[in-house]
Amino acid sequence: MSLAPETSDYVVVGAGSSGCVIANRLSADPTVSVTLIEAGSRDSSPWIHIPVGYFRTMHNPKFDWCYRTEPDAGIGGRSLDWPRGKVLGGSSSLNGLLYVRGQHEDYDGWAQKGNPGWSWSDVGPIFEELETFQRGGGDSRGHSGPLQVSDPALRREICEDWIKAAQANGYEYNPDYNGTKQEGVGHFQLSVNHGRRCSSAVAFLKPVRHRANLAVATKAQVLRVVIKNRRATGVEIRCEDGSVRRINARREVILAAGAIGSPQLLMLSGIGDGEHLSQFGIETQYHSPEVGKNLQDHLQARLVYKCREATLNDEVRSLVGKARIGLEYALFRSGPLTMAASLVFGFMRTRPELATPDIQFHIQPWSADSPGEGVHPFSAFTQSVCQLRPESRGEIVLQSGEPMQAPLIRPNYLATKTDRDTLVAGIEIARKIARTDPLKSAISQEFRPSADVQGYDETLAWARENSTTIYHPTGTCRMGPDASAVVDSRLRVNGIDGLRVADCSIMPDIVSGNTNAPAMMIGARLAQFVLEDRKAMNSASAKSAGGALEEVA
Structure with a gap:
């Protein structure tokens, strides 16, 4: 000390x-x-x-x-880190x-x-x-x-495909969500300085x-x-x-x-x-x-899609890939080691009568059960969606x-109907974007949730069992x-x-x-x-x- x-x-x-x-x-x-x-x-x-x-x-x-x-x-009686x-x-x-x-x-x-x-x-x-x-x-x-505060130096094609698919669904590109208007899709800004x-x-x-x-x-x-x-x-x-x-x-x-x-x-x-x-x-x-x-906390539903093209999962799985990534960072302060948790954002409304966005997307050119546990052993990307203004209230008490x-820590997630409805609506928007080209052509399988999860009740049940904190x-x-x-x-x-x-x-x-x-x-x-x-x-x-x-x- x-x-x-x-x-x-x-x-x-x-x-x-x-x-x-x-x-x-x-x-x-x-x-x-x-x-x-x-x-x-x-x-x-x-x-x-x-x-x-x-x-x-x-x-x-x-x-x-x-x-x-x-x-x-x-969330199905689960405990979260x-x-x-x-x-x-x-x-x-x-x-x-x-x-x-x-x-x-x-x-x-x-x-x-x-x-x-x-x-x-x-x-x-x-x-x-x-x-x-x-x-x-x-x-x-x-x-x-x-x-x-900087723009991301790293770009990945799967994330650019997501932006194009979102635009095809009527969501406008927003070059600066920290400016006068938050709503839209685009690239996250990062607290990163020269790598x-x-x-x-x-x-x-x-x-x-x-x-x-x-x-x-x-x-x-x-x-x-x-x-x-x-x-x-x-x-x-x-x-x-x-x-x-x-x-x-x-x-x-x-x-x-x-x-x-x-x-x-x-x-x-x-x-x-x-x-x-x-x-x-x-x-x-x-x-x-x-x-x-x-x-209060933002609860995220992380939708994972297997891809036909290589993603960051593939880049970091081999020793050669890791060495290449490490060398690029050491020499140029660039490459995957400069990457934030997400590359691309979406701020959207689940209902047209809302004045401002009520959901946020984090798009990641990789997939994992948790950032601290390593990536999945297959090519995949993640659409994370969270409700921005949850009504549910939890508590912190001494033990x-x-x-x-x-x-x-007692979060009391999804305790209100609005919270449940908004998360399900966000998941449905994510699935609609994923089923739109050019993103649709890059996807080989809807992994989590699988394509047979359909309807409000099944989607909510999946969200309860799979959603996690966004910290x-x-x-x-x-x-x-x-x-x-x-x-x-x-x-x-x-x-x-x-x-x-x-x-x-x-x-x-x-x-x-x-x-x-x-x-x-x-x-x-x-x-x-x-x-x-x-x-x-x-x-x-x-x-x-x-x-x-x-x-x-």
């Missing part, structure tokens, strides 16, 4: 997508000190920085918390590298629910400020930010590690937030050698531990449902029953008062104006002073797309709030002092 000072102005828990941005922004003021605490190790493994390295890092306990859900009735990053950069160090902001309407919806400062007009400029979009583009894209992963740690932490007022502690797991008189005063951490230390916070503790870690830490610290906490001998500091509730014990847990520390919300619109934990949460757990509703880019935006928004509030407090203190001097005079 890197040595952390005993006391800092700000203590940030979690060096992931949000936490690295927060540490960067807060430490830009040399008059304050910041300590960033990460349970995982440094991001020194080369597999983290090679884009396709997620095949090696996901499900690897060196980099992944390796969470697993409880059996879920909505839920990878989450445990390393500098967090999940941005092992995700699929897809850069998706979400729909403007997502953020306007947050604001309309009583969260001022979160409309698209508020957060759009933050996205621009954080990024450098290497292709260039219109006014809505950033050109000087630390996060490098290297651009994680939150690379973009926001590495350039400022030299700052004297920034301390970064790795291999240090936070056990609880220390609370005195309803104020967060620091955290307790368990170091690599097993010793327990306290890191004090003069000003604030900021949790950026993710949609699983942040609610768990709140509960371990006595903030949650008092009855639930009492089961584990945890003294209630503030009764907040919604901590851990409102859990122990021991901080090293993972919480229980977007959110919502478990809901932001809202009501007293039952976990945090307010400035991300302050209700009932406790000096404590905030800033990660995907604060989303009232999940965004319509991948969650990495929004997580970084949330970190930057938090930093704005902290700086604004500190300025206001200093101004108030100065006025108070001035008034006192006038009275003395």
Whole structure:
């Protein structure tokens, strides 16, 4: 573990997508000190920085918390692996590298629910400020930010065939789904810079590690937030050698531990449902029953098709193929090792009366049961489709008062009719595209599901037995104006002073797309709030002092 000072102005828990941005922004003021605490190790493994390295890092306990859900009735009683990053950069160090902001309407919806400062007009400029979009583009894209966003360097014919088949079905090509309109089909944008992963740690932490007022502690797991008189005063951490230390916070503790870690830490610290906490001998500091509730995730149905032509499955199966791929990357930083989890996207509506897309496609020139388990031993590609705005809500609860014990994850997938109808409709759209040339001519067999799966009931049954997470847990520390919300619109934990949460757990509703880019935006928004509030407090203190001097005079 890197040595952390005993006391800092700000203590940030979690060096992931949000936490690295927060540490960067807060430490830009040399008059304050910041300590960033990460349970995982440094991001020194080369597999983290090679884009396709997620095949090696996901499900690897060196980099992944390796969470697993409880059996879920909505998906046939199955349990799913839920990878989450445990390393500098967090999940941005092992995700699929897809850069998706979400729909403007997502953020306007947050604001309309009583969260001022979160409309698209508020957060759009933050996205621009954080990024450098290497292709260039219109006014809505950033050109000087630390996060490098690029178009994929790799193309595969099967994915281009999918785009053409989708266009033949009336879906328009969209060159920039992160621009003014999300709807359409096209090529994903990636957090990749010249063949290297651009994680939150690379973009926001590495350039400022030299700052004297920034301390970064790795291999240090936070056990609880220390609370005195309803104020967060620091955290307790368990170091690599097993010793327990306290890191004090003069000003604030900021949790950026993710949609699983942040609610768990709140509960371990006595903030949650008092009855639930009492089961584990945890003294209630503030009764907040919604901590851990409102859990949302994107459930994906992965349709696999065997092909008549070679796909990436064939390229990586032989030693010669692997050697060729490795050599191309070593010499030119190009080829399959630069590939993100998907090459091609589709944002579509399952019903014409909908205002915005409600499903998302991820098209992959390979197929596997899981990215961490290797590809199938045959030529194939994958159409993954997910519902963008699920109505179903799950929960995170403690299974122990021991901080090293993972919480229980209950996703509650497909609990509403809308969720079931939308997923089935998405699968039917995928099958229609696959049965359209030029894609139809490239397919030799409908593998999963097979062609004999027909009708609503059979399709839903297949989806229940085969769908899996697309790794977007959110919502478990809901932001809202009501007293039952976990945090307010400035991300302050209700009932406790000096404590905030800033990660995907604060989303009232999940965004319509991948969650990495929004997580970084949330970190930057938090930093704005902290700086604004500190300025206001200093101004108030100065006025108070001035008034006192006038009275003395």
